[in-house]
Amino acid sequence: MSDDQQVPLMQQLLDNHFLLLFLGVMVPMLVYTLWGVIDILTIPIAK
């Protein structure tokens, strides 16, 4: 059996349910919501 072999990093990542949950929530929150809010807040004032 391969019990003594090191678990590959990709497998460690994909087997870590809570890390996946964290990334699944944080990545869209940052890329869509946070970036979108920053975009709206930095709209310049009309002259």
Place this chain on the structure above:
Amino acid sequence: MSAILPPADRLWWKQPLDRVEGTWIVIAFVWCMVMFAMMVGWHIYGKQNLSTETYKTTRELYSAKAQAMVDRYTVRKETDKEIPVVHPPAGSDVYLVARLWDWWPILELEKDKTYRLHLTSMDYNHGFSLQPVNINIQVVPGYEHVIKVTPNQAGTFSIICNEYCGIGHANMAGRIYVK
């Protein structure tokens, strides 16, 4: 093999990728890249996905600018609502106001000349929809969208409101003349 049981091999990552699964992944990825490129492509070469400048404004500031343009360049009045027809100089900033329930003023533009068209609403969200060209821009209170327009066709174009704004929404139509 079942999807809900743990993998048979402890080091399941090392199991070689099935050829069909690999092909499926490649095809799906390539198509995603094509669709992403189309977003850029449509923006550059398409007629609908426009880039506007956007500014934060107030009703008072914007109406002052619109009224100044109307005061300087009105040529006549039309319709029973006495909406001024404005003929601004080529290359200038032209202002359109959306409010319950009309488009004010009526613009008279010249063919092949470029203008900076400003759009805002005095009250609720409206939709600027230029027909039959079908150019659509959301018009939002508190924000001013500026878009560079160069009319390439003479005639009369209608503006309809395509964002529901209340009981007069269906009758909220304006026009633009291009000479």
